Amino acid sequence: MLRYLTAGESHGKAEIAILEGCPANLPLKESDLDKDLARRQQGYGRGARMKIEKDKAEILSGVRKGKTIGSPIAIQIPNRSTQFFAKTFSRLRPGHADLAGALKYNQKDVRNILERASARETAAKVAVGAVAKRLLAEFKIKVESRVLVIGGESRSGQWKNLIDYSRKDGDTLGGLFEVVVKGAPAGLGSHVHWDRRLDGQLAAAVMAIPAIKSVEIGLGKEVANLPGSRVHDEIFYSKADGFYRNTNNAGGLEGGMTNGEAVVVRAAMKPIATLKKPLQSVDLATKKVTKALVERSDVCAVEPAAVIGEAVVAIEIANAFLEKFGGDVVEDIQKAYKAYLSRI
Numbered sequence: 001m002l003r004y005l006t007a008g009e010s011h012g013k014a015e016i017a018i019l020e021g022c023p024a025n026l027p028l029k030e031s032d033l034d035k036d037l038a039r040r041q042q043g044y045g046r047g048a049r050m051k052i053e054k055d056k057a058e059i060l061s062g063v064r065k066g067k068t069i070g071s072p073i074a075i076q077i078p079n080r081s082t083q084f085f086a087k088t089f090s091r092l093r094p095g096h097a098d099l100a101g102a103l104k105y106n107q108k109d110v111r112n113i114l115e116r117a118s119a120r121e122t123a124a125k126v127a128v129g130a131v132a133k134r135l136l137a138e139f140k141i142k143v144e145s146r147v148l149v150i151g152g153e154s155r156s157g158q159w160k161n162l163i164d165y166s167r168k169d170g171d172t173l174g175g176l177f178e179v180v181v182k183g184a185p186a187g188l189g190s191h192v193h194w195d196r197r198l199d200g201q202l203a204a205a206v207m208a209i210p211a212i213k214s215v216e217i218g219l220g221k222e223v224a225n226l227p228g229s230r231v232h233d234e235i236f237y238s239k240a241d242g243f244y245r246n247t248n249n250a251g252g253l254e255g256g257m258t259n260g261e262a263v264v265v266r267a268a269m270k271p272i273a274t275l276k277k278p279l280q281s282v283d284l285a286t287k288k289v290t291k292a293l294v295e296r297s298d299v300c301a302v303e304p305a306a307v308i309g310e311a312v313v314a315i316e317i318a319n320a321f322l323e324k325f326g327g328d329v330v331e332d333i334q335k336a337y338k339a340y341l342s343r344i
């Protein structure tokens with residue numbers, strides 16, 4: 001079983017991840033992680049912070065002479081931007097964890113909530129996801145993503161203008177992205193119990209990315225509007241290709257298991273909650289009307305959210321893969337995988 005924890009505050013010393021359950025003998029370099037960390041930093045509409053950060057992963061354990069050794073992999077990504085860490089504030093920001101977090105944890109300084117609720121944490125997730133992707137690559141399974149919509153607009157040529165306009169207007173934008181897994185075999189996940197269903201695991205992982213408000217698999221909510229004859233993917237068989245479909249409305253998942261088609265997950269991200277033209281709010285200390293705190297912020301972060309989507313989907317797929325084919329060492333998994341493929 002692959003499991004991981006993250007730690008770290010947004011403007012603290014570093015983001016940290018510990019990944020447990022990665023098999024031994026997987027070739028792994030820090031640069032495998034850095035590629036995705038760099039992609040997470042990109043995207044039109046990012047704030048000033050991304051010009052300061054140059055995310056680089058330091059692998060502190062679990063890898064020796066370029067290969068995993070089966071022990072927990074500890075990863076550290078130092079933060080460069082730490083100057084806000086000492087600043088206190090109480091002007092609650094709508095759309096953030098501020099109010100609920102301050103009440104729940106009895107904090108007067110809302111910084112104590114902001115620092116951990118910040119999406120900076122997703123750098124650690126992306127680093128873990130990069131290890132999962134590296135593992136899946138050994139079995140020719142690829143995880144990719146793309147942005148589909150920004151601010152209600154699906155024509156990508158319009159996105160820069162929309163973001164520029166939004167920035168000038170002191171506003172923000174959200175959007176929709178898609179993660180696709182190619183090459184996963186039929187039979188990852190299980191129909192036998194609710195918490196073993198891979199669709200549920202994927203939905204939970206993607207929904208837990210900050211600012212994600214809906215997750216869809218395949219046709220998603222469109223299924224509500226169509227008859228069964230236009231939703232379900234008919235089954236075909238050929239000697240050369242085995243079982244196959246001509247459509248993939250199910251998004252590669254039936255009964256909580258992969259069915260051999262590409263896994264397709266889409267997620268909607270809400271507009272960034274920190275607006276340059278701040279929303280009305282209340283000061284936690286005085287209980288008086290105030291404008292929400294405005295701190296350096298993105299205008300739109302759908303592109304990096306798609307990279308984070310890739311990471312968390314890769315982690316869930318890799319976990320399901322290890323559950324099915326064993327987890328100690330890459331060579332044993334390869335043998336089990338080969339035997340399974342020849343059976344099906």
Ligand SMILES: Cc1cc2nc3c(=O)[nH]c(=O)nc-3n(C[C@H](O)[C@H](O)[C@H](O)COP(=O)(O)O)c2cc1C
Pocket residue numbers: 047095096097117118119122209210211212270272273274296297298299301304305308
């Ligand atoms: C990649 C990424 C970057 C983000 N950047 C910002 C930001 O700069 N400013 C902001 O207010 N929210 C940003 N968010 C969103 C907040 O982290 C999120 O809305 C907030 O923590 C509340 O969580 P919730 O929206 O899931 O309820 C970002 C989210 C992601 C995924």
